[in-house]
Amino acid sequence: MTTLLEMRGISKLFPGVRALDHVNLSVEAGEIHAICGENGAGKSTLMKVLSGVYPHGSYEGDIVYDGETLAMKSITDSEAKGIIIIHQELALVPLLSIAENLFLGNEVAKAGVINWPLAFQKTSALLQKVGLNEAPTTIVGKLGVGKQQLIEIAKALAKDVRLLILDEPTAALQENDSQKLLDLMLELKAQGVTQIIISHKLNEIGRVADRITIIRDGSTVSTLNRADISEDRIIRDMVGRDMAHRYPDRTPNPGEVLMEVKDWNVFHPDQKDRQTIRNAALTVRKGEIVGIAGLMGAGRTELAMSLFGHSYGRNISGEIAMGGKPVDTSTVTKAVAAGLAYVTEDRKALGLILDEPILRNISLANLAGIARRGVLNQRREAQVAEDYRRAMNIRTPNVQQKVVNLSGGNQQKVVLSKWLFTDPQVLILDEPTRGIDVGAKFEIYNIMNQLAADGRGIVMISSEMPELLGMCDRIYVMNEGRIVGELSRAEASQERIMAMILNSVGKAA
């Protein structure tokens, strides 16, 4: 085998941060090479260097591709070499057709006039290659994410790709769509397309990757051959410490029931007849951390948001009691007054006002707490923010800093502070550690344990099963809008949760 790509001693500095520190990566022609690492380890930065997003000269080190040293100024240069990257966020125009998207910026045209018959013909051929059975005129926005992902790959094929980079391609896909995509990757490999895949999902890597390079804190830790790949080894290299210490110790001490939900039914906000939550019931005790497990689309976020001020859905029915007394949570204000708080999974879009400073974000949900007869006491506001900055260890020079400048972990701490300032009895945390690095995750876990120890009830929604198993006293399993099972800490295991989900499929009706 010959080496197609060699990145040598790549270093990239951002103001105050060394994002990459002498990273080496060697990819052989015709292989599928996986890159693993925690969030913030530098995987995406490395790929941006490779694809010309960061032009030559803005980093140190050499890129040798097909025997020649590259000095790319832009993505156009890298694409001319057949290096094509498919980003996590798809770059398709939803209102245009498949054919229009495939050749966007690269139209099948003469003197600016598009040759539609030829374009459609080429589109059909490419769609066949990626195994997608759709008309070239189909509007992209009408397709699911899985199919859109395939269109991205077809788009890469249209540009005569030699090295295809896929950045977390299955992150938003359902299981069967993921499988299809992995099959396609293997097929492309058979046709000689070299591929780099960035993924967190170790089972997928195990299935397709020939070799794997692990990056931690901006440096290459190891490159493993297929034979040496094991989950334990990968995790150890990624995290730099053993699994056993990923979750802080805690002695659970559940008290009386804080929140009880019964017969909770919710319908889809746009499709009247579609029921998204069916007869959900759950309890949360004082000092307890309760998990909700489930696949994407199981209805976990929908359940949480409908409970919290009917922020999702319509025709909501059911009962909620806090501390034994029935409460009304039909608006956010009422839900907060009842002692409920919801920390969203999408903190940038739904949790924070990015362009405002930390202190204004923290006070937002409880302005009454820093005001008297509607007039703000800004001294008190700053004091409150300062207190939370210390308590939560938010890393920032001062609380006047705009939250857009903070890292994911620190942003999450700001959102948590905002809700703690409303003094809730029960906090629903929706994917509280999504998109934040290992160290900050550990801090968030510690905060959660502290909140439970203070006698609050915590509901944790997470797609990472090890996290639920490591943190929760009890786990509800959701599927297709129902709660299909409940496991105590002792009973819970990844296998049992999956079994509960799979056994419930199709029994919904």
Next chain:
Amino acid sequence: MSEKTYLSSHLREYGMIMALVAIVFFFTVIVRASIDVDFLSAQNITNLFLQNSYVIIMALGMLLVIVAGHIDLSIGSVVGFTGAVAAVLTVNLGWPVFAVIPACLIVGGLIGAAQGYWVAYWKIPSFIVTLAGMLVFRGSTLWLLNGQNIGPFPRSFQSLSTGFIPDIFGDADQVLLGMERLNGTALLIVVVAACLVVWLGLRKRAQDAGFGVTPEPAVVFWIRNAIVCGALIFVGYKLAIFRGLPNVVMVLAVLTVIYAFFTEQTTSGRRIYALGGNEKAAKLSGIKTERLVFFCFVNMGVLAALAGMIVAARLNSSTPKAGAGFELDVIAAVFIGGASMTGGSGKIVGVVVGALIMGVMNNGMSIMGIGIDYQQVIKGLVLLAAVIFDVYNKNK
């Protein structure tokens, strides 16, 4: 932090004040040189305020609308319509002024409510709703006035825009200062206002230090206050030797203080910024976003009605064309004043300065006899330059 780095990180705020001072200075020199007229004469300063009061008043409301992430294109027509209502009520029906003013304000509020309802609760884009409103109320003005001018207004109504605050010191100060017609009330008010500005500034500085905010360097603070207070007292003196403080200036000053307080010191004001910054996040934090948007439009309608009456009183008649194109001056003033196009930011003080910049340019160019054609081109370029400067500053 040195003065220099502080200034460059707050370039926008100081740039505005400097620009205003520079433009005034420019016109003073140019007007003197070209046609030998005193740009800063007492009469011209009075005129400047009388001519531009309506823009500033509406810009206060427009800032709220724009901060909330919306726009109101209908205000020019609302100015015309409420002016017409005032004319019909006073001239045709003989209502007394004390009844006409609240009636017109209510009409303005209802118009704002009618538009705000669709924007807030039906999520119809404000651009569309208020574009419709612009046509509807221009047409209604024509209908109400039967296509003709109605006037003149009684003196009491005219004093809304042409009246002056009476001098409580009577003749005493004439003797005291040996000058004719020096208005003691006007002087007293501006001196008190200047003292208040300094006192509030000092208080805020002390507070900022307590929060751990980098305070404005002392040199910058005193220079800025010297400029602001100097300008205040200078303007006050000029007004005092002419006819005193116009009623409109008092209304303006009081409204500016109220809106500055509302936007910066109250929970409702804060919530409007939050809503403009990220509506979904604000909503999930328990903020009643619809109600706030509705309020912003009602408030805009009321201020447009006030402006409508001031314009009618100044012209001493209601005309079907009154207020045409005002919305553009007002929106331009808000953006020159530093509000963000996407909502969530902008300050009352900035907007007032922005409106003054527009006003000074209008006035200066008119005195110089520059044609309306060039005036429009220049104003357009200034607006563009201000916003480009903003964007450039952000990306830096």
